[in-house]
Amino acid sequence: MTSGVSVIGAGESPYTRHPASDTTTERVLADAVRRALADANLQTSEVDGFGVCSFTLGPDHAIDLAWRLGLRLRWLMQDTNGGASAGTMLQHAVRAVESGDASVVVLVAGDLMDQQVHLKMVAEYNRATADHLVPLDMLGPNALFALLTQRQMAAEGLTRTDYGRLAVAQRAWAALNPGAVYRKPMTLDDYLNAPMVAEPLGRYDCVPPVTGADAVVVAADERAAGTRRARVLTVSARYNSDDQTGDGLVTGLADCASELWDTAGHGPADVDVVSVYDDYPAMALAQLKDLGLVAGGEMPAFIAERLATRKLAVNTSGGQLSAGQPGSAGGMHGLVEIVRQLRGQAGQRQVDARLGLFSGYGMVLYRYGACATAGLLEAAE
Amino acid sequence: MSVIVQNCRTCGGQWFPARLLCPRCGGADLAPRSIERGVVEQLTHLGDVVIASVACDPEPLLVARLHGTVEAGDVVELTDRPDTSGRPVAFVPPSGRPREELS
Ligand SMILES: [Zn+2]
Numbered sequence: 459m460t461s462g463v464s465v466i467g468a469g470e471s472p473y474t475r476h477p478a479s480d481t482t483t484e485r486v487l488a489d490a491v492r493r494a495l496a497d498a499n500l501q502t503s504e505v506d507g508f509g510v511c512s513f514t515l516g517p518d519h520a521i522d523l524a525w526r527l528g529l530r531l532r533w534l535m536q537d538t539n540g541g542a543s544a545g546t547m548l549q550h551a552v553r554a555v556e557s558g559d560a561s562v563v564v565l566v567a568g569d570l571m572d573q574q575v576h577l578k579m580v581a582e583y584n585r586a587t588a589d590h591l592v593p594l595d596m597l598g599p600n601a602l603f604a605l606l607t608q609r610q611m612a613a614e615g616l617t618r619t620d621y622g623r624l625a626v627a628q629r630a631w632a633a634l635n636p637g638a639v640y641r642k643p644m645t646l647d648d649y650l651n652a653p654m655v656a657e658p659l660g661r662y663d664c665v666p667p668v669t670g671a672d673a674v675v676v677a678a679d680e681r682a683a684g685t686r687r688a689r690v691l692t693v694s695a696r697y698n699s700d701d702q703t704g705d706g707l708v709t710g711l712a713d714c715a716s717e718l719w720d721t722a723g724h725g726p727a728d729v730d731v732v733s734v735y736d737d738y739p740a741m742a743l744a745q746l747k748d749l750g751l752v753a754g755g756e757m758p759a760f761i762a763e764r765l766a767t768r769k770l771a772v773n774t775s776g777g778q779l780s781a782g783q784p785g786s787a788g789g790m791h792g793l794v795e796i797v798r799q800l801r802g803q804a805g806q807r808q809v810d811a812r813l814g815l816f817s818g819y820g821m822v823l824y825r826y827g828a829c830a831t832a833g834l835l836e837a838a839e
Numbered sequence: 840m841s842v843i844v845q846n847c848r849t850c851g852g853q854w855f856p857a858r859l860l861c862p863r864c865g866g867a868d869l870a871p872r873s874i875e876r877g878v879v880e881q882l883t884h885l886g887d888v889v890i891a892s893v894a895c896d897p898e899p900l901l902v903a904r905l906h907g908t909v910e911a912g913d914v915v916e917l918t919d920r921p922d923t924s925g926r927p928v929a930f931v932p933p934s935g936r937p938r939e940e941l942s
Contacts, residue, residue: 585935586856593921593932594890594904601890602902604883656883656890701862703898824856825892825902 467498507560541820545831568671569785632776668782710830733792
């Protein structure tokens with residue numbers, strides 16, 4: 459057994475709304491892998507474990523991508539959990555390194571996501587979508603999360619202004635992130651006056667699809683001695699926690715929270731920087747509540763007094779709402795940002811951070827997402 | 840007019856979309872059952888399309904397209920066929936596979 463496992467490098471293939479015509483999924487994934495390895499100061503020959511999540515890699519699989527990257531491996535996985543893929547893959551990778559099945563693992567997620575690909579993906583997302591949602595003339599999950607947001611507004615006393623403050627706060631972070639696709643300052647009026655998509659959701663409640671990829675390098679602490687790293691304290695996951703029979707306002711993270719904090723020996727008040735999966739503002743808030751960072755009934759005050767004021771640093775990359783949603787890389791985006799913050803690589807948006815929390819959420823089965831993962835990481839040297 | 844859901848003959852649970860085993864008791868004895876109406880919980884507009892969450896008594900919760908004049912809180916008739924007659928109905932598309940597979 460090793461003493462600890464850390465993320466020692468992170469990389470992101472630049473997000474773009476309009477990919478060049480010769481862009482392919484595997485090239486975008488390869489670019490993120492190359493950047494993460496360079497960040498970790500490692501060569502491909504030193505990698506012996508590899509995991510990938512991508513909606514658009516087919517007909518290739520993880521092994522095809524590994525081959526084209528020139529990786530000779532002892533450990534290989536392919537993940538399908540989209541927005542929850544960072545936690546899913548990191549949970550496995552940490553165990554692989556701890557047990558000695560692998561020593562250096564690269565995890566990558568990403569997609570080529572132009573409009574055509576995006577429409578095909580949402581139409582063929584799963585059988586329930588194809589059978590029971592697409593025939594409603596409903597393409598994509600906006601209407602589902604509009605209904606969920608209405609439920610959250612009623613349960614938590616939230617208004618569109620509250621959600622708008624969250625979106626505006628994330629846009630202000632994005633202005634400090636050269637990698638975000640939307641960096642122009644946004645006012646609360648801009649948010650409230652934007653075209654309605656499905657009430658109460660307007661344009662700025664919905665993530666812009668982008669092409670891009672995110673990768674991290676995971677290794678044992680012995681190997682990373684002397685380098686700035688993000689030690690993984692714990693990763694927790696829940697899948698299909700309620701059979702889609704609830705209101706969707708509680709994610710699987712509610713069941714993860716106590717084991718997450720107990721294992722790490724920390725509480726919500728100890729966290730310096732947070733990335734929650736923001737496919738919609740309502741889901742960012744639901745995850746913050748499930749993880750214990752905001753209490754029920756206190757969301758409006760929390761947004762105004764802690765989130766918008768940066769007393770709690772949430773989604774410092776701008777989140778997917780402003781940085782963009784690169785398909786399944788949306789699940790890795792928050793982890794990459796936490797690693798950058800803990801390793802002091804966040805540039806103008808750097809916060810003073812020792813303890814970082816990331817969460818993932820996704821895979822809409824019928825009414826809302828069914829996969830939830832979260833992890834705590836600590837700055838180490 | 841109705842929508843076919845699964846009824847677990849072991850525990851009485853009602854499920855939609857179709858499951859392979861009952862999520863509540865693990866049983867495989869799942870039979871088709873017609874449900875005729877539900878209550879509109881929330882609704883939203885995607886352009887002209889009205890999408891709603893519809894609650895059956897005691898379950899399941901359905902995602903439906905509303906036709907006609909229907910408001911949140913209304914009891915609405917359920918149908919598994921697209922309906923353009925103008926009557927207030929909630930359309931819930933059936934499974935694309937043969938109905939036999941539901942039972
Ligand atoms: Zn049963």
